Amino acid sequence: MRKKAVIVAMGLLALAMTACGKQTETADAGNAVVSEEAEQQASAAVNEKTGQQVSAAGSEQAEQQASAAGEEGQEPQNAAAKEEPSESAGADLSSRSNADTGEGEPKILAEGDIAPDFSVELVDGGTFRLSDYDDKTVIINFWATWCGPCVGEMPAFEMLKQDENDDLRIICVNCMEDPGTVDQFVKENGYTFPIGYDVNGKVFGYYPTQGIPYTLVVKKGIISKIFVGALDAEYQYTEYKNAIAE
Numbered sequence: 001m002r003k004k005a006v007i008v009a010m011g012l013l014a015l016a017m018t019a020c021g022k023q024t025e026t027a028d029a030g031n032a033v034v035s036e037e038a039e040q041q042a043s044a045a046v047n048e049k050t051g052q053q054v055s056a057a058g059s060e061q062a063e064q065q066a067s068a069a070g071e072e073g074q075e076p077q078n079a080a081a082k083e084e085p086s087e088s089a090g091a092d093l094s095s096r097s098n099a100d101t102g103e104g105e106p107k108i109l110a111e112g113d114i115a116p117d118f119s120v121e122l123v124d125g126g127t128f129r130l131s132d133y134d135d136k137t138v139i140i141n142f143w144a145t146w147c148g149p150c151v152g153e154m155p156a157f158e159m160l161k162q163d164e165n166d167d168l169r170i171i172c173v174n175c176m177e178d179p180g181t182v183d184q185f186v187k188e189n190g191y192t193f194p195i196g197y198d199v200n201g202k203v204f205g206y207y208p209t210q211g212i213p214y215t216l217v218v219k220k221g222i223i224s225k226i227f228v229g230a231l232d233a234e235y236q237y238t239e240y241k242n243a244i245a246e
Helices: 002-021 036-050 059-072 148-162 179-189 233-245
Strands: 119-121 127-129 137-143 168-175 195-198 214-219 222-228
Touching (some): 119 195, 222 233
Antiparallel strands (some): 137 214, 214 222
């Protein structure tokens, strides 16, 4: 099961990388690393894993909205903003999917879903496990050094860390790059917030997405907000602060 999840993750990341290379004109506007074709193929990949019907309906509308946001300088569209919260919001967290053990079926996540559990080794040598902070608010960010919007919003997480909010935890999960590349990036930029390695795509397989940066605000184990794409760091800092306060 875990091997299949990793295959799905690697396929999705390859699609995101391809889209990233084609979005030179839209990256500065904060659009996600996403295309209609990538979204359809990502949905198909998850469908093959889960055996469920993952509809791609509305992808054209989402792409048009993302483009309009870039042209007008508006907020990138929230990938799950129009979806109704899942009934899992009141579920027992013990039933959650787990990337470490391979339990549960990876799926496209929506606001109101239980956040799959996972653990990652950190750049500073420690370990972050999501379920250790089920009594907190956690920001989970998926990123890569080759992704312009990802790199551009990174200072937002440093600002959030400097707020010293005792109820907040941050984890930025690198998408399948080698640890040396990640270490060098962190050293050059002096970031102090937690950054974890996902070299084999173990975690990414349980958080499939049409593009990165992909950021989730999780409150007491439940996903309360999802962001795909990013504008500048100051703007994202405000957006994340607002999402934490809701």
